[in-house]
Amino acid sequence: MKTIVIYNSQTGFTERYAKWIAEAAGADCMALSEAKKRDLSTYEAIVFGGWACAGGINKLGWFKGNLDRWVGRKLIVFCVGASPMDSPDIAPALRRAFADSEWAKVKAFYCPGGLNYEKMSLSSRLMMKMFRKTLEAKKDKTAADREMIRMISASYDISDRKYIRPILECLRNYTAHRLNLQRNPTADRQLSTFPETPL
Numbered sequence: 001m002k003t004i005v006i007y008n009s010q011t012g013f014t015e016r017y018a019k020w021i022a023e024a025a026g027a028d029c030m031a032l033s034e035a036k037k038r039d040l041s042t043y044e045a046i047v048f049g050g051w052a053c054a055g056g057i058n059k060l061g062w063f064k065g066n067l068d069r070w071v072g073r074k075l076i077v078f079c080v081g082a083s084p085m086d087s088p089d090i091a092p093a094l095r096r097a098f099a100d101s102e103w104a105k106v107k108a109f110y111c112p113g114g115l116n117y118e119k120m121s122l123s124s125r126l127m128m129k130m131f132r133k134t135l136e137a138k139k140d141k142t143a144a145d146r147e148m149i150r151m152i153s154a155s156y157d158i159s160d161r162k163y164i165r166p167i168l169e170c171l172r173n174y175t176a177h178r179l180n181l182q183r184n185p186t187a188d189r190q191l192s193t194f195p196e197t198p199l
């Protein structure tokens with residue numbers, strides 16, 4: 001299955017995950033700026049990775065703007081953020097990222113990255129500083145607030161190759177489904193009926 005992994009990364013975590021996925025899946029891999037210049041019509045699967053930004057996914061608008069053009073392809077989004085995998089904020093944030101009609105076309109995953117203040121733009125550093133100051137100014141800080149203040153006070157790296165497993169499994173299920181369709185052409189052709197682990 002011809003697959004491309006496209007990423008938008010500011011400090012390198014999303015790029016790292018994109019390269020891990022592409023290497024494991026035997027896929028092409030490129031930055032969004034490069035992918036925008038390419039003809040993507042030959043790819044059967046398109047994987048897009050963007051970094052988490054204020055509860056959203058950076059540059060997701062580009063991906064969503066192409067959904068109608070990519071009907072019939074396997075479409076996967078992964079979001080890389082500073083939150084650990086067990087953060088309660090992840091599932092609601094991912095759910096909000098797509099409308100119900102879009103969920104029928106896309107699978108989405110989260111991969112923990114970290115923070116790298118050395119590689120961050122000045123505006124991003126300022127936003128992180130403002131976020132930290134807002135948390136510090138809170139009167140009745142929860143344990144989660146204190147933990148967040150501790151975590152974001154310096155750079156850290158919680159990325160791990162193991163987090164790409166569900167994404168690879170999702171791509172593999174697609175391949176298996178296609179093989180099944182070749183053997184049994186009357187089988188359901190709805191891509192959205194794959195037996196996959198939901199978010």
Ligand SMILES: Cc1cc2nc3c(=O)[nH]c(=O)nc-3n(C[C@H](O)[C@H](O)[C@H](O)COP(=O)(O)O)c2cc1C
Pocket residue numbers: 008009010011012013014015051052053054055056080081082083112113114115116120124125127128
């Ligand atoms: C302005 C700003 C907002 C952010 N918002 C979130 C967020 O809502 N959730 C989260 O988990 N991480 C958030 N982060 C952290 C980044 O998503 C995280 O550092 C990610 O690993 C960056 O990926 P990259 O190295 O590919 O740029 C934010 C970072 C910045 C600079």
